[in-house]
Amino acid sequence: xxxxxxxxxxxxxxxxxxxxxxxxxxxxxxxxxxxxxxxxxxxxxxxxxxxxxxxxxxxxxxxxxxxxxxxxxxxxxxxxxxxxxxxxxxxxxxxxxxxxxxxxxxxxxxxxxxxxxxxxxxxxxxxxxxxxxxxxxxxxxxxxxxxxxxxxxxxxxxxxxxxxxxxxxxxxxxxxxxxxxx
Amino acid sequence: xxxxxxxxxxxxxxxxxxxxxxxxxxxxxxxxxxxxxxxxxxxxxxxxxxxxxxxxxxxxxxxxxxxxxxxxxxxxxxxxxxxxxxxxxxxxxxxxxxxxxxxxxxxxxxxxxxxxxxxxxxxxxxxxxxxxxxxxxxxxxxxxxxxxxxxxxxxxxxxxxxxxxxxxxxxxxxxxxxxxxxxxxxxxxxxxxxxxxxxxxxxxxxxxxxxxxxxxxxxxxxxxxxxxxxxxxxxxxxxxxxxxxxxxxxxxxxxxxxxxxxxxxxxxxxxxxxxxxxxxxxxxxxxxxxxxxxxxxxx
Numbered sequence: 001x002x003x004x005x006x007x008x009x010x011x012x013x014x015x016x017x018x019x020x021x022x023x024x025x026x027x028x029x030x031x032x033x034x035x036x037x038x039x040x041x042x043x044x045x046x047x048x049x050x051x052x053x054x055x056x057x058x059x060x061x062x063x064x065x066x067x068x069x070x071x072x073x074x075x076x077x078x079x080x081x082x083x084x085x086x087x088x089x090x091x092x093x094x095x096x097x098x099x100x101x102x103x104x105x106x107x108x109x110x111x112x113x114x115x116x117x118x119x120x121x122x123x124x125x126x127x128x129x130x131x132x133x134x135x136x137x138x139x140x141x142x143x144x145x146x147x148x149x150x151x152x153x154x155x156x157x158x159x160x161x162x163x164x165x166x167x168x169x170x171x172x173x174x175x176x177x178x179x180x181x182x
Numbered sequence: 183x184x185x186x187x188x189x190x191x192x193x194x195x196x197x198x199x200x201x202x203x204x205x206x207x208x209x210x211x212x213x214x215x216x217x218x219x220x221x222x223x224x225x226x227x228x229x230x231x232x233x234x235x236x237x238x239x240x241x242x243x244x245x246x247x248x249x250x251x252x253x254x255x256x257x258x259x260x261x262x263x264x265x266x267x268x269x270x271x272x273x274x275x276x277x278x279x280x281x282x283x284x285x286x287x288x289x290x291x292x293x294x295x296x297x298x299x300x301x302x303x304x305x306x307x308x309x310x311x312x313x314x315x316x317x318x319x320x321x322x323x324x325x326x327x328x329x330x331x332x333x334x335x336x337x338x339x340x341x342x343x344x345x346x347x348x349x350x351x352x353x354x355x356x357x358x359x360x361x362x363x364x365x366x367x368x369x370x371x372x373x374x375x376x377x378x379x380x381x382x383x384x385x386x387x388x389x390x391x392x393x394x395x396x397x398x399x400x401x402x403x404x405x406x407x408x409x410x411x412x413x414x415x416x417x418x419x420x421x422x423x424x425x426x427x428x429x430x431x432x433x434x435x436x437x438x439x440x441x442x443x444x445x446x447x448x449x450x451x452x453x454x455x456x457x458x459x460x461x462x463x464x465x466x467x468x469x470x471x472x473x474x475x476x477x478x479x480x481x
Contacts, residue, residue, distance in 0.1 A: 006301050007253035010294075011286025018288055026333030034398055035329040039292050042402075045437055046291075075291040 020072030040067045043075055051082035054103070057096025083112055101143050104129040108136030186353070187274040187320060188213065188386050191240055191430035193458045195449060201435065202230040204442045208449075210461030211239060215432055218243035218267040218276070219260075225270045235271065242386075243267040245278035250309045250323070251296035252282035265316045275385055277322040277355045278313075280306065280346065297332035298342040303349065310350040322385040323347070324355035327363040327392075327401035339364070340378030353385035356429075358418060362411045363392060363401045372414055381425060389415060389452055390434040404438035406448050412455040419456045431456050 004012075015021035016032060017039055023032045044066040048055035055062045069085050076084070086103040089095040095103065108125040112118035125136040132145030191213040197205050198217075205214060216231060221243070227235065235241060245264050248256060268276045281293035296302040314321060325343055337345065347354060356379070365372035391405035415431075422428060433452055435445065446462040453460045 005253065006297070006299075006305060007285065009297075010253055010282055011288070013294065014285045014288045014290050017290055017294070028330055031330035031398075034396060038329065038395075038400055039290065043291055045404075074288045077289075 018074045037067075039075075040070045043070055043078070043081065046078040047082045047085070050078035051086065051099070051102060053101065054082055054086050054096070054099040057098035077117070079118065080112070083118070084114065087114075100129050101132075101134070101145075104134035105136070105141040105143055108134045109141045184320075186385055186427075186429060188240065188242070188430050190428065191386075193449065193453050193456065193461050194430060194432040195445075196244070196432055196434045196436075197231060197234070197241065198436065199228065199230075200439050201442075201445065202228070204445055206230055206233065207442075207463065208446075208461045209463055210459060212461075213240040213242065213430055213432070215242045215244045215277070215434075216267075216271070218245040218264050219247050221263075221267045221270065223263055223266065225266055227270060231271075240274060241271045243271055243273055243276050245276065246293065247283055248278050248309075248313065249281070249283045250278050250313070251280055251294075251302060251306055252285060252309070253305050254285065256309050256312050261313055261316055264313070268317060268319050273319050275322055275353065276317065276319050277324055277385075279324045279326050280343070281326045293326045295326060295328035295331065298335040298337040298339065299332075300336060303342070303345060306346055307349045310352060314350075320353060320385075321350075322353035322355040323350070324357055324388065325360060327357070327360035329367060329398060329400070331368075338378075340375055344378070344380055347380060347383055354379070354383045355386055355388060356384045356418075357388035357390070357401075358415050359388065359390045359392060359401050359407070359411050362414050363399045366399045366410075373417065376418060376421065381421060382427060384422075384427070384429045386429050387415075387418070387431040387456075388434055389431060390436075402438075403434045403436035406440070406444070407433070407452060412451060415452070415455045423457065428458075431458060 009024065012021065012024045013027070013032075016023045016027075017036050023029045041063070044063050047066060048062060055066075058065050066085065069088070070081070073081075075081060083103075083106060086095060086099055086106075090100070090103060104127050106112075106118075108121065108127050110118035110120050121136060123137075127134045129143065129145070132143060134141060134143045136142075192210070194211055194213040194215065195201070195205060195208070196216075197214040205211060211234075214234065221227065231241060243264065248260055248264060250256070264276070264278075267273075279293050280296065282296055283290050283293060296306070310321065310323070323346065325339065335342075343354070346352070361372045361375055364370075365375065389407055389411060390401060390403045391407045391411070392399055392401040392403070393405050394400070431452065433449060439445070440448075449462055450460050452458075
């Protein structure tokens with residue numbers, strides 16, 4: 001057969017949609033580009049749900065920032081996508097303070113090598129965050145901040161982490177507690 | 183044709199954890215749908231879903247990741263999980279899409295169209311066969327909303343779907359919003375497709391809202407159902423009524439969740455367009471007013 005198989009043609013199309021490959025011959029480039037953009041937008045929403053503090057920390061910039069980052073990068077699932085982005089932002093010193101706590105709790109809860117799905121850590125792990133420490137043991141993570149008037153407790157539930165925010169109230173004004181970076 | 187396993191179930195709304203409270207508080211709801219991949223493998227249901235099942239509410243597992251249109255064989259692990267979801271829910275019917283979601287080791291993260299070709303029909307029939315060999319419940323197939331088509335389609339959408347249903351013996355899950363989106367993006371009349379589909383094979387209907395970007399309508403499920411989709415629903419319901427058919431209908435919402443009152447108003451607007459009984463609490467504030475405002479604001 002001279003015509004490529006359906007498997008090969010489907011692979012070429014997916015590569016164009018998520019991995020930056022050229023649009024396969026014959027397709028309407030404008031429409032495939034629109035679909036590619038739309039896929040990144042959908043991913044941005046899914047990653048924001050899995051990494052709420054990362055998205056909140058970037059605020060209005062979240063969608064643009066994520067879409068730029070995701071261009072040409074195949075999706076690895078919302079947990080890994082957010083993790084990869086958070087690590088990159090941390091490396092260049094642009095990780096928002098809110099997200100530092102989130103990344104730290106994830107890092108102590110699971111071992112992630114950047115290539116395969118994260119696996120839960122078993123032993124006692126601690127990691128410094130700005131003004132505090134994240135401590136993980138048997139899948140539970142506690143983030144203790146001594147410099148700020150904010151503490152985050154987290155409990156592992158399935159894939160994600162849920163957060164309960166508690167004000168320590170030491171400085172008297174709980175309304176300034178949104179940002180630990182002060 | 184067999185009797186529709188969902189006949190008479192009326193209006194429902196897709197169950198999502200974010201709106202579990204709203205669904206639980208719908209006194210008239212008799213069926214819902216859950217994304218099959220969101221259920222745990224061990225066969226344990228989220229408590230609110232288990233409560234709905236105990237109330238006798240039918241829950242249809244709706245698959246999104248089997249990739250029935252993928253040229254590569256189905257992933258046996260995903261098939262097992264899907265089959266186990268159907269068993270746990272004691273589902274009278276299950277549903278999946280006429281689409282593929284991965285190829286060449288890459289996940290697309292969304293439903294992608296297959297070419298309307300003989301080769302794609304063979305692939306779909308093979309994969310549906312693999313799935314049905316494991317399933318006890320009948321299967322309904324849902325045509326997707328696609329932003330683009332393949333360059334070398336051999337069939338029209340109606341021909342392709344009719345042939346697919348014939349070959350597989352599957353029911354049709356007809357998404358009114360998808361019909362609207364495809365027709366609008368292709369510059370076609372949605373009624374043309376409805377004229378040519380085997381409506382007696384429709385197990386149930388989907389309806390949802392979307393958004394327009396750069397001249398294209400995206401079926402996002404994150405906005406209220408817009409008036410043109412409700413209008414199409416009214417048209418379609420009249421056709422069903424003429425053929426003495428009354429497939430149930432389900433609203434899908436997958437994000438941008440509005441306050442409960444708005445979602446209830448939207449459900450009332452859909453019930454009214456489809457000629458179905460309302461499922462919202464009778465003491466809730468009347469829906470029409472809020473609904474019209476919401477819908478107008480979305481367009």
